[in-house]
Amino acid sequence: MLWIMRLSGIFSAAMVIVVLSPSLQSFPPAEAIRSSNLDGYFRLPSQSSTTDKFSFRKSNAFHNAEDCSSSTMGRNGVCDPSLVHVAITLDVEYLRGSIAAVHSILQHSRCPESVFFHFLVSDTDLKTLVRSTFPQLKFKVYYFDPDIVRNLISTSVRQALEQPLNYARNYLADLLEPCVHRVIYLDSDLVVVDDISKLWTTKLGGKTIGAPEYCHANFSKYFTARFWSEKRFSGTFSGRNPCYFNTGVMVIDLAKWRRFGYTKKIERWMDIQKNERIYELGSLPPFLLVFAGHVAPIEHRWNQHGLGGDNVKGSCRDLHPGPVSLLHWSGSGKPWLRIDSKQPCILDSLWAPYDLYAHSM
Numbered sequence: 001m002l003w004i005m006r007l008s009g010i011f012s013a014a015m016v017i018v019v020l021s022p023s024l025q026s027f028p029p030a031e032a033i034r035s036s037n038l039d040g041y042f043r044l045p046s047q048s049s050t051t052d053k054f055s056f057r058k059s060n061a062f063h064n065a066e067d068c069s070s071s072t073m074g075r076n077g078v079c080d081p082s083l084v085h086v087a088i089t090l091d092v093e094y095l096r097g098s099i100a101a102v103h104s105i106l107q108h109s110r111c112p113e114s115v116f117f118h119f120l121v122s123d124t125d126l127k128t129l130v131r132s133t134f135p136q137l138k139f140k141v142y143y144f145d146p147d148i149v150r151n152l153i154s155t156s157v158r159q160a161l162e163q164p165l166n167y168a169r170n171y172l173a174d175l176l177e178p179c180v181h182r183v184i185y186l187d188s189d190l191v192v193v194d195d196i197s198k199l200w201t202t203k204l205g206g207k208t209i210g211a212p213e214y215c216h217a218n219f220s221k222y223f224t225a226r227f228w229s230e231k232r233f234s235g236t237f238s239g240r241n242p243c244y245f246n247t248g249v250m251v252i253d254l255a256k257w258r259r260f261g262y263t264k265k266i267e268r269w270m271d272i273q274k275n276e277r278i279y280e281l282g283s284l285p286p287f288l289l290v291f292a293g294h295v296a297p298i299e300h301r302w303n304q305h306g307l308g309g310d311n312v313k314g315s316c317r318d319l320h321p322g323p324v325s326l327l328h329w330s331g332s333g334k335p336w337l338r339i340d341s342k343q344p345c346i347l348d349s350l351w352a353p354y355d356l357y358a359h360s361m
Contacts, residue, residue, distance in 0.1 A: 054095060055358035056133040059103055068111035078116060078140060079179035084109075084200045086184045087118040087172055089165050090126050090141075094188035096336045097329075099133060100354040104191035106134070107354070113138075115196060118176055118183065120168040122146050133356060142175045144168040152270040153282075166283045169247065170266050173257040181255045187248030189308060189334055191354050194325035199302055202251050208262065210251040210296035212303040215243035219292070222285055227278040240293030247287045248330055249303040251296075265290050301325040307347050308333040316345035327351065 069082065086105065090098050098119075106112040117139040119130065127141045146164035148171070153164065168175075169185050176183060184199055186192075204210045219242055220228060227233045257263070269286040272278065279285035301323045308331025309315030315333060327350055329335050335351040338344045 054129065056099055056129070056356045057358055058132065059106065059134050059356060061136050062106045062109070062112045064112060065110050068113050078177055080116075082114055083116040083138070084114050084184070084197055085116050085118060085176075085180050085182065086186060086196065087120065087169070087176070088186050089120045089168055089188055090130075091121075091163070091165050091188065092123065093163075094334075095126070096355065096357050097190075097334060098188040099356050100336075100351065101186060101188060101190055101192070102134065102137070103356055104193065104354040105196050106137075108193055108195060110195045110197060116140075118142060118172075118180075120144050120165065120175070122165045122168070144171065144175065149270075152267060152274065169250075169283070170263055170286075172252060173254045173263060176254060178258075181253070183252050183254055185247075185250045185252060187328065187330065189330065190248065190326055190328040191351055192326050193350075194301075198325070199251060199298070202296070202298055204251065204253055204296040207294055207296040208253050208256040208260070209291055210298045211245040211247070211249060212300045213243040213245045213295055213297045214300075215241075217244040219244055219288075222281065222288055223279050224277060226276065233272075233276070233278055236289055237293065242288065242292035243295070244288070245292070245295055246303055246305045246328070246330060247284055248305065248328055249298075249326060251298065262290060299325075303328055305330045307331070307335075307345075309345070314343065316347070319347065 088098050088101060102117060105115060109115055113136075115138065117137060119126070119139055119141045121141055122144050123146075125141065125143075130137065130139060130141070144165060149164050149167040153167065172183055172185065182200075184196065202210050222244065223233075266286045266289075269289045273285075300320060302325050304319050304324050304326060305328040306317050307319075307327060308329040309317055310331055315331075317331070319327075327347070329348075329351065333345070335344065335348040336355065336357070338348055339352060339355075
């Protein structure tokens with residue numbers, strides 16, 4: 001029986017390579033923020049020894065198409081309308097994953113010169129490390145003060161979900177310059193194996209955010225019995241057809257977000273949670289409460305999520321059926337930890353080529 005399981009695993013890995021091969025072979029391998037009253041969001045962090053603890057190899061310079069613009073930004077800088085804006089957090093625990101995510105985007109973008117990265121940090125300045133790893137990268141580092149959300153965060157099923165930086169995505173409209181009207185938010189535990197500009201140009205149809213939706217999922221499990229039993233809470237979904245979506249991959253219309261004040265609406269639900277306990281997870285439920293049923297659907301290929309398994313040690317997952325443009329190790333198992341422990345899942349081999357950590361050679 002064991003040999004059958006092993007044979008099945010090898011076959012699954014082979015099929016994954018076949019499915020992904022068209023995408024994988026497509027291409028060869030912070031100043032002041034806009035408002036004077038944003039000091040609560042942006043303060044210069046103290047220096048730390050983080051750059052001494054991590055050593056990453058320098059990435060190749062990717063020039064994937066002849067007709068792409070120069071790697072030097074014009075006079076408009078971050079406000080250049082031709083840029084593709086991507087926001088990712090840089091956290092010490094997930095730094096290796098963030099670097100791999102950036103590497104994958106550059107490798108598979110038709111015009112990596114047009115991608116601008118907005119890095120959100122909370123405990124250290126990693127600008128030097130990023131610059132040494134990606135010398136030609138367009139990016140800006142934003143410090144997010146943990147105190148902004150510390151009193152709003154409630155306990156969760158996993159301590160990792162309680163980290164303040166997980167909530168920085170709620171404040172992108174405040175952190176990024178007002179000239180940035182749209183951004184792709186990405187988690188740190190994923191790799192992109194397709195041209196990111198395809199996701200960037202997704203039509204939102206008047207909605208504020210776009211994301212792959214999973215309407216077959218049991219939506220009720222994301223909230224407590226108390227939530228569903230009290231109309232003052234559950235009534236928020238009246239007239240809506242709410243579906244689960246993963247907040248690790250979102251296209252966000254920042255202009256609409258600012259206009260309708262969605263940050264305050266999310267904070268309001270977090271404040272209710274502190275006293276009423278209406279959900280058990282971290283930053284996801286407030287997004288569901290505000291946006292579920294009002295999300296522009298994006299193809300599932302852009303978030304093959306759940307590859308990190310669940311809270312069962314050693315849990316491995318397969319890909320969902322269909323094409324793949326983005327692999328997402330959401331869940332408790334991260335590929336770099338499993339690879340280092342010599343207990344990788346089959347799909348972790350698809351993350352490894354983007355790992356630039358010096359000790360992973």
